[in-house]
Amino acid sequence: MSTYSFDQLINRTGTQSVKWDKTDLVFGAKDVLPFWVADMDFQAPPNVLQTINERVKHGIFGYTSPTESTANALSSWVEKKHQWTIDHEWITYSPGVVFALSMAIQAFTEPGDSILIQPPVYTPFFNMIKVNDREVVENPLKLAGDKYEIDFADLEQKFAEGVKLMILCSPHNPVGRVWTKEELKKLADLCEKYNVLIVSDEIHSDLIYQPYKHIPISMVSEDAANRTITCMAPSKTFNIPGLQASAIIIPNEKLRTQYVQQQQKQGFSNLNTFGIIGLEAAYSEGEEWLEALLVYLKKNVDLVTRFISENLPELRVVQPEGTYLLWIDCNKLHLSEEELHERLLEKGKIAVEKGEKYSSTYGKGFIRLNIGCSHEQLQEGLNRLKVALT
Template identity: 65%
Template structure:
């Protein structure tokens, strides 16, 4: 792959891009530079594009289904990248992880049951619990310096209140934490103690920076394996979310059957043709591309932190151990979230995610910035950020 691959700026306007073409609907302005939704501005790996193009050239798009080679691509990937040995029959598929979260909530809990999350956290965690008429229970993470941690006293207290399911974000969006083994072991131990299922969203598991290491919580021990539903996808890793293909790994036969029955009730049977092809091609051929991406993203992170420290010293970037999303503390500005949001839009011409989306209290005074883009685009965005807040 050419060294300047990730510097190549691709025009995504008028491609039905949510990130680029929906800004006027969502932000009230269309002449903005987008750094909001978790969607990178890089082309997918060449092998993924070639495999999809080859299927397009075939010209027949009848019913298709994942095959043994699709399962093998998933199995080999998680073994090589995360040292987790799984069986092919543990894998089922989903058009997306948010869909999978909803299916798991419906399959394993009843209306009124309590489900625990850890804000500030990915917005659909809140939404899927509420829309499925379950009771939302929160155990907020706490920030000390520039690092978030789990309040295990609060966590256990909430589990003991009758929680049926815990939704884990690993690595964590938006704060960028990659949980250490000891933290995961404590989570698993407490979930065993109170007999709580673990639904682990590990969509960002491949986007981890050294020396941090992603550990699938299901891989810890036999009990964790038997109470965990793990959700992974090539979508964030290889920038193919539009292909709508995710792999759900459920080692426990009974839990897997319940999940698949719930999918069947919703009329879901298989992935679309291009989702299957893209998933398999990414996991089979994408490792070199990913390694180079991680190096580029780390440079983007370093550049952003250096720029903000020099030009906007009142802001504080929470150092990410994973993901391409920066969680930025703007509380020293002493501005309301609404005023900050409007200033970035009107004076800066930049679209970012407001922190309150990830927790009304926990996200107050924060923004989330997506640095998954060419360096020149990032530089332009940071200049806009400076112009808005200077």
């Protein structure tokens, strides 16, 4: 029996919450229940809260910097959870993974270079490529039966045309795939063949459902490790994105030096005080809380799947292997994008992410639903979804 409860309904309004205080502004509709931006409505693990509270009581917030204990917390976590042994010297830090993506693009490519992504995929991948004046190359994932797969023939063709870097989403947001070792090895071999660097966004790597297992792509071969920049963070896992602390792991010394120099050009030097201690506390003592969370989230997955099967059979839930984000196919309703989201907002009073945000072509007719909330709140959201779409 878990000692942690995720059933508590906590009022987040008035806390500068993007999810709760900005929904009206983002969606242009009032009194809607938010299931969009990817943070959860659960308090952080008790040990993280206790550590932060003790630090607040100290009362002095001078300049701070990660220490050996910070690196040890991260490396011990990665070793235990993913069986990946990392040297402390491989680690650098970033206020966020999106910032790290931009730094990697600037460090390893030039304006006009081609960067490959696999849509439908996390929106900032597109944005960071475009705002840095690089070219987006798409290797669309294929929906084969009930799950997405990599189109390796198309991938090789795109690599052969001169791609310099690819951004891998692993596990994948929004389709929920946890890539197998075989898939990652095949991808890494193609990157070696065509000399493509890999920036691997592994921010959801700890949010994995049984029997699936996350494998860092750097583990599949020595060459993969030497051409990969891995981005990890406690932010999604322990619901602390507002602390703004991520870890960027780069085994290749030359690449690591280039990356750090690019961060320095942007004026970044260190994480904030609470980001450092939050990261360290979460990775040091958060495992038991995470195990309880995953049980709770899996019940939410099952709740959504069952409800939609019984009440909205035209919809299809792409079963997630990881993440707390559900990718739901609404195409059989034969609604335009405008009609679909007008119904959701105006009739159902529910805010979800539009699938077209993740690809104007391959996301059409889909929605992304954040299930990181209490069973009660999720049930209310599903009831609203039914009102909207029936």
